[in-house]
Amino acid sequence: MLTFSVPPLHHEKMDEAKEYIDSLTKPQGSLGRLEELAIHLAGMTGDIQPEILPASLVFCADHGIVEENVSASPQEVTYEMALNMVGGGAGISVFSRMIGAPLKVYDLGIVRPVPHDDVINKKVREKGTANFLKERAMTEEEAWEAIEVGYEAARQAIKEGAGCLIVGELGIGNTTASSAILASILDIDPEIVAGRGSGINDQQLIRKIEVCRQALALHKPNKHDAIDLLSKVGGLDIAGMAGAMVGAAEMRTPILLDGFICTVSACLAELLAPGSVDYMILSHSSVEPGHKIAADYLHKKPLVELDLRLGEGTGAAVSYPIIKAANVMVKDMATFNSARVSQK
Numbered sequence: 001m002l003t004f005s006v007p008p009l010h011h012e013k014m015d016e017a018k019e020y021i022d023s024l025t026k027p028q029g030s031l032g033r034l035e036e037l038a039i040h041l042a043g044m045t046g047d048i049q050p051e052i053l054p055a056s057l058v059f060c061a062d063h064g065i066v067e068e069n070v071s072a073s074p075q076e077v078t079y080e081m082a083l084n085m086v087g088g089g090a091g092i093s094v095f096s097r098m099i100g101a102p103l104k105v106y107d108l109g110i111v112r113p114v115p116h117d118d119v120i121n122k123k124v125r126e127k128g129t130a131n132f133l134k135e136r137a138m139t140e141e142e143a144w145e146a147i148e149v150g151y152e153a154a155r156q157a158i159k160e161g162a163g164c165l166i167v168g169e170l171g172i173g174n175t176t177a178s179s180a181i182l183a184s185i186l187d188i189d190p191e192i193v194a195g196r197g198s199g200i201n202d203q204q205l206i207r208k209i210e211v212c213r214q215a216l217a218l219h220k221p222n223k224h225d226a227i228d229l230l231s232k233v234g235g236l237d238i239a240g241m242a243g244a245m246v247g248a249a250e251m252r253t254p255i256l257l258d259g260f261i262c263t264v265s266a267c268l269a270e271l272l273a274p275g276s277v278d279y280m281i282l283s284h285s286s287v288e289p290g291h292k293i294a295a296d297y298l299h300k301k302p303l304v305e306l307d308l309r310l311g312e313g314t315g316a317a318v319s320y321p322i323i324k325a326a327n328v329m330v331k332d333m334a335t336f337n338s339a340r341v342s343q344k
């Protein structure tokens with residue numbers, strides 16, 4: 001079992017960043033949320049002009065709950081897409097390339113062995129999670145193990161030079177686990193947060209909601225306890241992402257959140273290590289209805305709205321250039337003094 005300690009934001013550096021941004025050649029506040037982002041980056045990193053090289057980490061696992069007909073896609077797609085990711089053809093592969101982010105793909109429990117060296121074998125359960133309508137998804141020890149894989153993955157990426165982490169997932173059925181977790185944390189009916197995931201029909205959506213309701217009635221997870229939630233209705237991919245976020249927050253490294261599943265993992269990271277949320281920036285707003293609810297719970301406002309509903313970390317990678325714009329603003333713009341521009 002790990003114990004975590006997330007440092008508070010560096011408020012002095014945030015004040016310093018604000019003052020410096022006001023000295024740049026533009027009307028005060030005219031770069032709007034880019035200015036807020038630059039101040040936030042200073043608070044997270046403790047540096048007003050930080051290096052924020054991106055890195056993408058994707059956590060993959062299968063979900064036993066797919067037996068209940070809650071996904072539009074067959075389970076094999078997790079395996080096939082993991083190979084596609086390292087083959088360079090998935091959404092996250094092409095967007096990571098676009099922004100110059102190295103991509104690492106971790107297998108925490110895909111049901112088949114994945115015969116590719118670039119899919120990092122960290123299987124915590126050989127066959128993914130159990131069907132949580134019938135039994136716990138995993139043991140508490142396994143939840144911790146998956147968290148630890150993510151935690152170490154983040155630490156390694158940061159040691160290798162990453163200054164901004166994109167944390168993504170892949171796992172057919174993972175929107176059902178995410179819906180159950182979020183409904184439990186917020187004490188609301190799953191109907192409010194469950195959506196069509198990768199594209200289920202009306203009947204499947206009704207089933208998905210019912211599956212979440214029954215699972216929560218059966219297991220009664222403790223909404224304050226990330227390990228109880230993960231072991232009862234979670235996923236290995238979701239646990240891995242939460243661990244990576246905590247690892248990054250401990251190392252003062254900005255985390256760019258993606259869609260619904262990622263933001264539910266962020267809620268768990270905050271339960272595991274309070275203060276982690278201060279190190280998160282929400283990239284976009286997913287079409288999945290639970291995303292806005294999770295984002296509001298974390299008091300996060302998305303940078304862009306592109307009607308995405310893919311996951312994998314794609315929305316975060318696509319939005320990274322906005323973070324980079326805030327960074328180059330504070331690194332490269334001239335000041336009124338340096339450019340000899342008159343101030344009123």
Ligand SMILES: Cc1cc2ncn([C@H]3O[C@H](COP(=O)(O)O)[C@@H](O)[C@H]3O)c2cc1C
Pocket residue numbers: 070071072073077081169170171172173174175176196197198199200310311312
């Ligand atoms: C081809 C394909 C590629 C994907 N990449 C991410 N997802 C996304 O959809 C899945 C979750 O949706 P659900 O809970 O409805 O199964 C996850 O794998 C998620 O990463 C994909 C889904 C598909 C079909």
Ligand SMILES: O=C(O)c1cccnc1
Pocket residue numbers: 175196197198258259260261262286287288291308309310311312
């Ligand atoms: O919002 C997401 O991340 C999402 C939505 C549907 C399917 N997969 C991911």
